[in-house]
Every structure is written in C-alpha cells, then in structure tokens.
Amino acid sequence: MNKRKYIIDTDTASDDAVALVMALRSDLDILAITCTAGNLSLAKTTRNARLSCKFADTYVPPIYAGSDRPLVKTLVVGENVHGSDGLGDMFYPEPDIKLQEGHAVDAILEIARTQDDVGLITLGPLTNVAMAILLDPLAMRKITHIIAMGGQYRMTNGCTANAEFNIWVDGEAAKIVLESGIPITMVPLDVCYGEAEITADDRNTLRSLKTARGDFFVDCNRHLLAYNQRSYAKDIISMPDPTAMAVAIDPSIVTSYVDVYTQIELRSSLSYGQLIYDFYNRHKKIPNVRLVTKIDAQKFKQLVFKTAE
Numbered sequence: 001m002n003k004r005k006y007i008i009d010t011d012t013a014s015d016d017a018v019a020l021v022m023a024l025r026s027d028l029d030i031l032a033i034t035c036t037a038g039n040l041s042l043a044k045t046t047r048n049a050r051l052s053c054k055f056a057d058t059y060v061p062p063i064y065a066g067s068d069r070p071l072v073k074t075l076v077v078g079e080n081v082h083g084s085d086g087l088g089d090m091f092y093p094e095p096d097i098k099l100q101e102g103h104a105v106d107a108i109l110e111i112a113r114t115q116d117d118v119g120l121i122t123l124g125p126l127t128n129v130a131m132a133i134l135l136d137p138l139a140m141r142k143i144t145h146i147i148a149m150g151g152q153y154r155m156t157n158g159c160t161a162n163a164e165f166n167i168w169v170d171g172e173a174a175k176i177v178l179e180s181g182i183p184i185t186m187v188p189l190d191v192c193y194g195e196a197e198i199t200a201d202d203r204n205t206l207r208s209l210k211t212a213r214g215d216f217f218v219d220c221n222r223h224l225l226a227y228n229q230r231s232y233a234k235d236i237i238s239m240p241d242p243t244a245m246a247v248a249i250d251p252s253i254v255t256s257y258v259d260v261y262t263q264i265e266l267r268s269s270l271s272y273g274q275l276i277y278d279f280y281n282r283h284k285k286i287p288n289v290r291l292v293t294k295i296d297a298q299k300f301k302q303l304v305f306k307t308a309e
C-alpha cells in the first residue's frame, strides 16, 4: 500500500517536537517540514525542527525556514509557555542536520505543483500556508486536505478568552486558509485537554521505557508542565500538536466530528482570532471545516507511548 504523503508546517516548540517525532516514526511519508515563526522566532523553530528529527532517529525530510512574522500583526511568541529555547530550557546541543536552501513557501508550492495526493498538517500559525495560497491558489487546491491544530469551540484558554494561539498569532492568515476551498480538519483545543492530558502516571510510563525519546517527551515539555501547574493548577502536559498528528496518523482516533461553516473575527480588539462556527447553518453555506469534537484519548496516548519506545 502507498504511504500517505504529508507536508508538516510547524512553529516547533515542545509539543510540536513530540508531534514531529510521532510523524517520522509512523507510516506517513513526510515530504517536507516547513517552519514558521510562532511559539518562537523562526531561528529557534527551525533549530527545534532539526533537533526533533534527531530524536526521531528514522529519516530526515527536507526542512525549510519560512515566514519570520505574521502577515499583518507583530509577532508575539510563547516562550513563557515552552521555555526560552522552546524545549523546556533543556538547551540540547546543536544537531548535525542542515536546513534546506530556499523558502518554505516555495517548497510547499513546488510539492503541490509536482505531486498528487499530498496533505498538509499544520501545528502553528498559518502564515506559510496562507502565503502559498496567495501566490498560487490553483496549485494549493491540489492539496487534498489540511489537518490543523487550531481554534477552540467551547473551552477558554490562556492565549485570549476567545482565541487559540495558532489562530490568534496570525488571524489574517487563518482567514485566507479558511476561505481557500481546501478541505480542513480542525483539531481544536477542546479535544486536546481532558482525557488527552499527559498526567503524572503517563509521565511515569514514558520514563519507565528508559529510552532517549521517552525522556525527551517529558524533559522538553517540563516548562509547559510548570506553566500548567502555575497557571491552571493542573499537573499535566498538554499536547495539542501531538493530538492533531495522531489524527493524521490514525484517523480512527476521531470518534466524533461536525462539518461546519467557519469564519474568523478579525476586527474586534476583544475577540480577534475567535473562530465563529455556524452550527445551525444559518448562513446556508457549504461547510469549510470538519471540526473534531471527540477523540479516543486512550488510543492517542498509546500512540504517544509506542512512539517513545
């Protein structure tokens, strides 16, 4: 059977890193890793993407640097969440993996133009993808679908009350992607918390494997753990990007979804970046988003543990 082909676009911080390792140790064929600024500056996200490939220890797809800022807004990074290096302030040594020449947006377009049946997994702000759509919308319509970690529909979170970080960092880019006509599966924060949270028991399971990857998954997320303890009094590592990656690797992890026409608020200073879901189909529009509303959290965790072996 042919492997399913994907490009991964990422602002590689600690949960992106786990997701990249999962992808590179799965049955997916990762054609390229394209980096954007988001959680961190572009220099740091590209470094962390290279480091993640090192920890995956399988193959190294071409890794490209892309946008160093959102389309319109000023970049706001998330070092308070993931650490100044984005990997729990572990300050891992420089990996002997090189960045590819050329821009991430050109790389996405080149793959879209020359290959069939390619999907896109996005783990960060949508700047690179929006740029590619603006440059060559027809080529991008060949992308079969986008699986995006982004948004929320019920829960509030620490970014703003109404907007999730990846969408909020570059709302203008998210709007372009939402209106592109490319089928989007959105993995919102709601399904990445609750049963999917990595608890103290889960961290013990990862440590008990006594593997470099098991330790990496826990260590590089130690800043995120401290952030969750401090900010929400929760002893957990949240793993939004690995949850989205798990949906790509094993679509049966999704146990419930709703197809819904989705817009984004960009004008209000209070709710910039909020996704507005037309659950009652008042606009009589064709749904542009498959919103994941429930996952099999145990299956997700088993996949994380198996990857760490």
Ligand code: BDR
Pocket: 013, 014, 015, 016, 039, 078, 081, 123, 124, 149, 164, 165, 166, 189, 240, 241
């Ligand atoms: C998203 O924001 C980042 O902190 C994570 O990497 C994830 O992509 C969750 O809101």
Ligand code: CA
Pocket: 010, 011, 012, 013, 015, 016, 039, 123, 124, 241
């Ligand atoms: Ca991310």
